[in-house]
Amino acid sequence: xxxxxxxxxxxxxxxxxxxxxxxxxxxxxxxxxxxxxxxxxxxxxxxxxxxxxxxxxxxxxxxxxxxxxxxxxxxxxxxxxxxxxxxxxxxxxxxxxxxxxxxxxxxxxxxxxxxxxxxxxxxxxxxxxxxxxxxxxxxxxxxxxxxxxxxxxxxxxxxxxxxxxxxxxxxxxxxxxxxxxxxxxxxxxxxxxxxxxxxxxxxxxxxxxxxxxxxxxxxxxxxxxxxxxxxxxxxxxxxxxxxxxxxxxxxxxxxxxxxxxxxxxxxxxxxxxxxxxxxxxxxxxxxxxxxxxxxxxxxxxxxxxxxxxxxxxxxxxxxxxxxxxxxxxxxxxxxxxxxxxxxxxxxxxxxxxxxxxxxxxxxxxxxxxxxxxxxxxxxxxxxxxxxxxxxxxxxxxxxxxxxxxxxxxxxxxxxxxxxxxxxxxxxxxxxxxxxxxxxxxxxx
Amino acid sequence: xxxxxxxxxxxxxxxxxxxxxxxxxxxxxxxxxxxxxxxxxxxxxxxxxxxxxxxxxxxxxxxxxxxxxxxxxxxxxxxxxxxxxxxxxxxxxxxxxxxxxxxxxxxxxxxxxxxxxxxxxxxxxxxxxxxxxxxxxxxxxxxxxxxxxxxxxxxxxxxxxxxxxxxxxxxxxxxxxxxxxxxxxxxxxxxxxxxxxxxxxxxxxxxxxxxxxxxxxxxxxxxxxxxxxxxxxxxxxxxxxxxxxxxxxxxxxxxxxxxxxxxxxxxxxxxxxxxxxxxxxxxxxxxxxxxxxxxxxxxxxxxxxxxxxxxxxxxxxxxxxxxxxxxxxxxxxxxxxxxxxxxxxxxxxxxxxxxxxxxxxxxxxxxxxxxxxxxxxxxxxxxxxxxxxxxxxxxxxxxxxxxxxxxxxxxxxxxxxxxxxxxxxxxxxxxxxxxxxxxxxxxxxxxxxxxxxxxxxxxxxxxxxxxxxxxxxxxxxxxxxx
Numbered sequence: 001x002x003x004x005x006x007x008x009x010x011x012x013x014x015x016x017x018x019x020x021x022x023x024x025x026x027x028x029x030x031x032x033x034x035x036x037x038x039x040x041x042x043x044x045x046x047x048x049x050x051x052x053x054x055x056x057x058x059x060x061x062x063x064x065x066x067x068x069x070x071x072x073x074x075x076x077x078x079x080x081x082x083x084x085x086x087x088x089x090x091x092x093x094x095x096x097x098x099x100x101x102x103x104x105x106x107x108x109x110x111x112x113x114x115x116x117x118x119x120x121x122x123x124x125x126x127x128x129x130x131x132x133x134x135x136x137x138x139x140x141x142x143x144x145x146x147x148x149x150x151x152x153x154x155x156x157x158x159x160x161x162x163x164x165x166x167x168x169x170x171x172x173x174x175x176x177x178x179x180x181x182x183x184x185x186x187x188x189x190x191x192x193x194x195x196x197x198x199x200x201x202x203x204x205x206x207x208x209x210x211x212x213x214x215x216x217x218x219x220x221x222x223x224x225x226x227x228x229x230x231x232x233x234x235x236x237x238x239x240x241x242x243x244x245x246x247x248x249x250x251x252x253x254x255x256x257x258x259x260x261x262x263x264x265x266x267x268x269x270x271x272x273x274x275x276x277x278x279x280x281x282x283x284x285x286x287x288x289x290x291x292x293x294x295x296x297x298x299x300x301x302x303x304x305x306x307x308x309x310x311x312x313x314x315x316x317x318x319x320x321x322x323x324x325x326x327x328x329x330x331x332x333x334x335x336x337x338x339x340x341x342x343x344x345x346x347x348x349x350x351x352x353x354x355x356x357x358x359x360x361x362x363x364x365x366x367x368x369x370x371x372x373x374x375x376x377x378x379x380x381x382x383x384x385x386x387x388x389x390x391x392x393x394x395x396x397x398x399x400x401x402x403x404x405x406x407x408x409x410x411x412x413x414x415x416x417x418x419x420x421x422x423x424x425x426x427x428x429x430x431x432x433x434x435x436x437x438x439x440x441x442x443x444x
Numbered sequence: 445x446x447x448x449x450x451x452x453x454x455x456x457x458x459x460x461x462x463x464x465x466x467x468x469x470x471x472x473x474x475x476x477x478x479x480x481x482x483x484x485x486x487x488x489x490x491x492x493x494x495x496x497x498x499x500x501x502x503x504x505x506x507x508x509x510x511x512x513x514x515x516x517x518x519x520x521x522x523x524x525x526x527x528x529x530x531x532x533x534x535x536x537x538x539x540x541x542x543x544x545x546x547x548x549x550x551x552x553x554x555x556x557x558x559x560x561x562x563x564x565x566x567x568x569x570x571x572x573x574x575x576x577x578x579x580x581x582x583x584x585x586x587x588x589x590x591x592x593x594x595x596x597x598x599x600x601x602x603x604x605x606x607x608x609x610x611x612x613x614x615x616x617x618x619x620x621x622x623x624x625x626x627x628x629x630x631x632x633x634x635x636x637x638x639x640x641x642x643x644x645x646x647x648x649x650x651x652x653x654x655x656x657x658x659x660x661x662x663x664x665x666x667x668x669x670x671x672x673x674x675x676x677x678x679x680x681x682x683x684x685x686x687x688x689x690x691x692x693x694x695x696x697x698x699x700x701x702x703x704x705x706x707x708x709x710x711x712x713x714x715x716x717x718x719x720x721x722x723x724x725x726x727x728x729x730x731x732x733x734x735x736x737x738x739x740x741x742x743x744x745x746x747x748x749x750x751x752x753x754x755x756x757x758x759x760x761x762x763x764x765x766x767x768x769x770x771x772x773x774x775x776x777x778x779x780x781x782x783x784x785x786x787x788x789x790x791x792x793x794x795x796x797x798x799x800x801x802x803x804x805x806x807x808x809x810x811x812x813x814x815x816x817x818x819x820x821x822x823x824x825x826x827x828x829x830x831x832x833x834x835x836x837x838x839x840x841x842x843x844x845x846x847x848x849x850x851x852x853x854x855x856x857x858x859x860x861x862x863x864x865x866x867x868x869x870x871x872x873x874x875x876x877x878x879x880x881x882x883x884x885x886x887x888x889x890x891x892x893x894x895x896x897x898x899x900x901x902x903x904x905x906x907x908x909x910x911x912x913x914x915x916x917x918x919x920x921x922x923x924x925x926x
Contacts, residue, residue: 022818029820033721036714040738040794043787050756051748242644250641262915264648269841269911270904271848273875274655277900280882281658288511288541303651310648336634364745367850367875371882386448397747404754404855412755419748430743 051419057163058417061199061214062154064125064188066105068098069147070137081141094137095122095130098152111187116180124181126153128208128215153201154194156214156410158185162196165409202417206379207394207402213410216403218418220378224294224393225363225425227385231298232305232362237355239302240309241344244351247310248317249339268307275304276368284372291373292392294382300372301362308358316350317343349440356433360426366397374398396422450503450605454612458496461616465491468623482630487623490633494619497640499612506604514600518593543590544597546571659904662897670891675898681861681872683881683892691895693902695861699871703782703857704846706867710786712839715793722794723801724823735798742791746851753784753856761868771868774858779867781856785846792842800834800921801827834921840914844907850875874899 015023072079074097076086099122106113106121113121129152137143153159157177160166168179188194205217251257279300283289289296320343328338344351369375374395382391394402396418403415466488473479480487518540550570567587623629667675670691678692718738722731758775761783766772804827812822828835858870859880881896 022821026818026820029823030721030725033717033725036717037721037734037738039714040718040741040787040790041734043790044737044741046756047744047748047752047787050752054755239644239647242641243648246638246641246645250638251645260645260649263652265915266908266911267648267651269844269907270655271844271850271875271907273848273850273878274659274900274904277878277882277897278651278655278658281662281897282654286511287508288515303647306648306651334630334634336637360743364747366745366747366750367854367879370879373883375883386451387446397745400747400751401851401855404751415751416755419751422745423748426743426745 051416051423054413055416055418055420058202058413058420059199060163060196061201062159062162062185062194062196063151064102064154064194065149065151066102066193067147067149068101068133070144071097072145075137076141076144081144083138083141086141087138089134091127091130091134094134095125095127098122098125098130098133105193106184106188109191109193111184111191111193114180114183114187116178116184120178120181121184123177124155124158124185126155126212126214128212129153153214154185156212156408158182158194159214160410161185162189163413165413202414203421206381207377207399208379209377210406211408213406213408213414216411216414218396218399218421220381221394221396221399221418222421223382224297224374224378225396227294227382227389227393228298228301228395229359229363230385231295231389232301232359233355235298235302236305236309236358240306240355240358241313241351243306244310244313244317245339245344248314249343250335264307264310268311271367272304272365273367273371275300276371278303279368279372290390290392292376292378292394293390294393294395295389296372297369297374297395298389300368301365304365304368305358305362308361309355312354312357313347313351316347316354319350320346346442349436349442353433353437356429356436360429360433363425363429364397364422366401369395369398370401375402377402396425447503450608454496454499454608457609457612457616458492461491461495461619462488465489465620465623468620469625469627469629472623473625479625481626481628482633486629486633487627490629490636491616491619491623493633493636494615495612496615497636498615499608502611503604503608506600506607510597510600510604514593514596517596518589540586540589540593543567543571543586544593547590547594548597655904659897659901662894663901666891666894666898669894675895679863681877683895689892691891693874693899695863696872696874696877696899697902698863699778699853699857699861700847700873700875702778702867702871703785703853703873704843706778706782707785707789707846708839708843710783711789711793711842714786715790715842716797716835718790719794719797719801720823720828723798724819724827735795738794739791741788742795744788746788746849747855749784749788750851750855753780753852757784758856766868769868771866774868774870776856776858776870777868778857778871781853782867784856785849785852788849788852789842789846792845793838796838796841796918797831797835800831800838800918803834804830831921833917837914837918837921840910840917844910844914847910848875848903848907850879854879874903878903 074093075089076082078085102125103118103121132152133150155177157166157171157174158181161171161177161182162185166174166177166182168182171177171179171182185194189196201215201217203217203222204219205215206220207217208215247257247260251260279296283296283299284291324342324346325338328342329335333341374393375398376392376394378392378394380392382388382393400415400418400422403411403418466484469480469487470477470484477484564583564587675691675693677694678690679694680690680692681695683689683691718734722735726734754776758777758780761777761780762773762775765779766774766777808826808830809822812826813819817825853873854876857873857876859872859876860870861872861877862869864871878896878899881893881899
């Protein structure tokens with residue numbers, strides 16, 4: 001410092017080069033920090049935009065509306081409305097009927113087919129539609145002979161055309177569709193026969209086969225996920241709270257309880273897939289529980305969620321001041337009464353917040369469910385609880401994985417749409433948790 | 445009797461026990477509850493606890509142990525000649541189980557299964573109708589075993605229902621017989637409750653025991669079928685269902701470490717710098733919304749990241765980096781998975797580092813600033829060195845998270861097991877192979893399936909070691925400043 005003091009040019013108002021350099025470094029350092037935060041936030045925004053951009057179209061779907069005459073000569077040759085005989089007419093028969101009716105409608109509206117081969121017309125209707133119509137007729141044979149205005153799903157490629165996934169160029173090299181189909185689709189849309197509207201089937205219908213992305217829905221997966229969350233809630237919450245109460249309020253400090261504590265801390269960090277292996281080995285191979293059943297998924301997720309519930313619950317119990325306990329004990333309550341009457345109710349907001357966040361994490365968990373057979377293709381809705389817990393079902397995150405593994409590009413849109421549904425559930429759960437925390441949290 | 449009905453009856457018994465127990469206690473002192481040792485509800489509570497808990501315990505144990513007993517019985521019925529060469533006993537038992545499930549399903553829809561049991565071809569066709577596909581026609585002894593298994597299962601359920609109800613009734617009777625005015629019901633209830641609490645806290649220990657036990661047992665099975673040296677030191681992974689596969693863990697381990705390393709290269713600078721900025725520079729209001737926003741990244745399910753890698757990041761990297769630079773044309777690559785995983789891991793690094801930087805005593809900062817250091821010099825030369833052990837712990841935890849991550853690599857990294865340095869090439873990881881070896885129809889006696897347990901054991905050991913080291917470091921560090 002001495003030689004600087006002797007420097008006649010040193011001034012408080014003019015920075016010397018070294019100070020300048022140091023200040024520049026300071027500025028750069030701040031910019032690094034700021035840009036790190038901005039990068040992280042941009043990554044989040046990019047992720048969300050990508051998912052929502054890909055997924056929102058899944059909630060809209062292309063439908064075709066036209067009158068169909070359910071001809072007795074095709075659907076019920078004997079004419080006696082015998083269900084067993086009627087079910088001999090396969091979906092192919094219904095498909096032909098639909099195609100004929102659509103052709104008739106196009107002719108009636110004098111829409112030019114263009115160069116489209118009339119046989120190709122049938123392919124514009126989803127194969128799922130004929131199955132749906134068949135089920136409807138078999139459930140109510142009195143419909144036969146009537147002319148109904150029905151709304152059916154358009155095929156996945158037509159739907160993709162209106163969503164920008166399929167173009168005239170790509171259709172030219174695609175054996176599942178043709179540019180002529182797409183041109184006709186434009187005309188049908190202009191005529192109002194074909195409409196793009198909200199698709200409630202996406203959240204209510206079961207999964208559909210590989211070639212019918214337009215008909216695939218999340219119904220079974222949502223039910224399966226709800227069942228699993230019920231199992232987790234009914235098992236993990238009481239067990240987690242009981243374990244936390246014991247460890248926090250009653251356990252003597254010794255090696256054994258120390259072991260339990262280290263154990264819980266480690267379990268929280270065990271990779272989730274290991275829990276899947278545990279579930280496969282214990283619940284399916286050893287105990288013989290059925291594969292793909294929500295009960296097994298629920299049990300695995302319970303074990304996975306337990307440490308994640310115990311840790312915040314213990315923190316909430318610890319936050320209750322000792323004076324509360326002393327007061328209760330002082331007026332003659334037993335230790336258990338102190339906990340159940342005073343400490344637990346005061347800690348409840350924290351416990352519930354922790355539980356809801358734990359449940360939200362369990363809801364998004366995929367890897368362990370893959371190992372216990374939840375990837376199976378399930379079209380039937382599971383029954384009502386408790387026996388329904390043992391029926392095969394899907395789960396939301398696994399359904400998403402399942403769809404990403406399919407060939408048809410329409411399933412990418414479905415998978416992204418399913419993620420939006422999953423995120424809506426997660427946001428709702430977290431919002432409840434934040435509300436509870438804000439509303440009931442007490443600072444002592 | 446269905447399980448639901450049984451539980452309902454037990455619950456009703458417990459509720460009844462509460463009412464009767466409470467009433468009995470009050471009646472014995474003819475309404476003058478001052479003469480009772482405890483308040484009347486305690487007499488009810490202890491009665492219902494003694495009625496319900498042992499019966500529930502019996503049901504749980506029974507359901508877990510049931511297959512063990514009745515399957516050995518059914519297994520003894522399988523003739524020795526029916527165990528063909530190369531076909532393991534486990535495989536035959538899987539057939540037996542499938543036939544049993546089919547028979548139960550057929551009986552449920554009201555079909556008489558007795559004639560089917562003498563005709564394998566008919567049985568196979570009937571089961572096919574019921575949605576259960578058998579590869580081959582069942583042998584006579586398989587059918588006998590299946591029928592015995594079905595019968596044993598049904599009778600086991602009846603015995604269970606009967607036993608559970610008997611235990612509940614005995615408990616109820618015992619509890620009621622003990623009710624006297626001087627009976628210390630409150631103390632008994634609390635002792636009982638305390639044991640329940642202890643039992644619940646044991647679940648965590650049992651989970652660990654279950655994980656370690658199942659991994660070890662099946663890994664030992666695997667090493668009996670496949671040489672351990674091959675597994676640990678072979679650089680070739682090529683499972684063939686049908687034998688003759690090479691199952692070396694090295695390429696998988698390499699893929700795992702490569703992906704995790706890229707993830708950390710992305711996450712550590714971003715996470716650490718964000719933590720420093722939030723802890724040292726950001727205003728309170730900025731912190732209040734930026735910190736939760738970054739933590740959202742940790743709350744998003746990994747399947748979402750997986751899809752993001754598959755649909756957005758993978759094709760982007762392929763079209764703008766890998767293809768023009770001549771690194772290959774695969775959209776799933778180590779880089780894709782590593783980058784996306786890096787984004788996922790950012791909050792793990794930043795949150796923990798933020799806490800740790802905040803825990804550095806203010807006096808250190810004040811001293812440094814007072815000597816004329818700029819804030820950034822203070823951070824780099826005082827705060828970070830002081831917080832270093834904790835930050836290393838945070839990074840280790842993030843590494844363990846990255847190593848155990850499954851869905852991002854399943855969807856983003858590909859399935860080709862290879863040792864390569866090119867980050868734009870598809871590689872695979874330990875977790876991906878656990879999933880691919882254990883999904884679908886698995887046959888539990890082949891090394892190709894059992895290898896997943898050995899891989900799981902390796903993964904568990906690796907992450908456990910990282911976690912323990914990280915926890916020790918973080919704990920030591922906390923003590924230092926407390």
